[in-house]
Amino acid sequence: MPKALVTGAGGLIGSYVVREAAQCAPGWTVRGLRRADMDLTNYAALCALFADFKPDAVIHCAALTNTPLCEAEPDRARLLNVDVTARICELAAAIPLVFISTDLVFDGTRGNYSETDKVNPLGVYAQTKAEAERIVLTNSRHIVIRTSLNAGVSPTGDRSVTEKMRMAWRAGQTLRLFTDEYRCPIHASLTARAIWELLRQGQAGLFHIAGAQKLSRWELGQLVAARCPELNPRLEPASIKEWAGPPRAADTSLDCSKAQAALSFPLLGLEHWLKSHPSEPF
Numbered sequence: 001m002p003k004a005l006v007t008g009a010g011g012l013i014g015s016y017v018v019r020e021a022a023q024c025a026p027g028w029t030v031r032g033l034r035r036a037d038m039d040l041t042n043y044a045a046l047c048a049l050f051a052d053f054k055p056d057a058v059i060h061c062a063a064l065t066n067t068p069l070c071e072a073e074p075d076r077a078r079l080l081n082v083d084v085t086a087r088i089c090e091l092a093a094a095i096p097l098v099f100i101s102t103d104l105v106f107d108g109t110r111g112n113y114s115e116t117d118k119v120n121p122l123g124v125y126a127q128t129k130a131e132a133e134r135i136v137l138t139n140s141r142h143i144v145i146r147t148s149l150n151a152g153v154s155p156t157g158d159r160s161v162t163e164k165m166r167m168a169w170r171a172g173q174t175l176r177l178f179t180d181e182y183r184c185p186i187h188a189s190l191t192a193r194a195i196w197e198l199l200r201q202g203q204a205g206l207f208h209i210a211g212a213q214k215l216s217r218w219e220l221g222q223l224v225a226a227r228c229p230e231l232n233p234r235l236e237p238a239s240i241k242e243w244a245g246p247p248r249a250a251d252t253s254l255d256c257s258k259a260q261a262a263l264s265f266p267l268l269g270l271e272h273w274l275k276s277h278p279s280e281p282f
């Protein structure tokens, strides 16, 4: 029976990876690691876990994902996103490892990026992810998956883009959403399925996994608002040109044709996913 270790199992994507395992990896023993189980910066504990559990594969979802926090505390971002990833790569040198990266490795000036396009990360979060990608890809068994905004329900209820919108509306806020910032949102259940399929196919290298439809933040907000009228959602259109904070990538839409050709199911855009899952939480 193969065994997989999933880090970040208390987060959005890691929790879907653990949940989808029953369908996607029948017969596998899956151990989900949450922060409460182990702080991944405790290398001695991590080594002991690998020696004890002896995983056949690792799906590394843990990260410092809060981008303002990464800007405020770059050393902490680097420790978790780069150094811990490097350490896990060493421990997983002889087995496949899947590392989850981000569309934000691109500067967003062009959009529709493929795996062969040059990265140019704009902020600390994106820089640490791009650096970790390079480390992971030095091992020819390993997989790097770049994804975009993921929708879904996280164990803490506050991680996905859709949860954050609902939280704001519940708090009575009006969301100002850019009409000219584009992403390819995807439901996290599809990201998790893709992770398992690529891993089980023995794939290696870099793959883009995101929704088939490019949406502006404004269009995404409208889709989410339509699904939860009970929250009396309030949203206003805005432009990225008004943004005064750290640099933002305007269009990080991803060309996912390489991954799509390998997968048994379509990487639905979020609008399509919502239509085909009318009563599922997102």
Ligand SMILES: NC(=O)c1ccc[n+]([C@@H]2O[C@H](COP(=O)([O-])OP(=O)(O)OC[C@H]3O[C@@H](n4cnc5c(N)ncnc54)[C@H](OP(=O)(O)O)[C@@H]3O)[C@@H](O)[C@H]2O)c1
Binding pocket: 007, 008, 009, 010, 011, 012, 013, 014, 034, 035, 038, 039, 040, 041, 060, 061, 062, 063, 064, 065, 066, 080, 100, 101, 102, 103, 129, 147, 148, 149, 150, 151, 154, 159, 160, 161
């Ligand atoms: N969700 C998206 O839209 C999206 C888009 C692009 C890429 N990604 C990438 O996908 C991966 C998963 O993202 P996610 O959305 O699932 O993030 P998430 O919900 O924030 O989950 C990350 C998990 O890592 C845990 N973690 C952080 N520091 C840790 C430590 N020192 N020891 C142990 N665990 C620790 C976090 O615990 P705490 O909650 O206690 O901090 C959290 O449970 C990340 O690599 C992210 O960069 C996500």
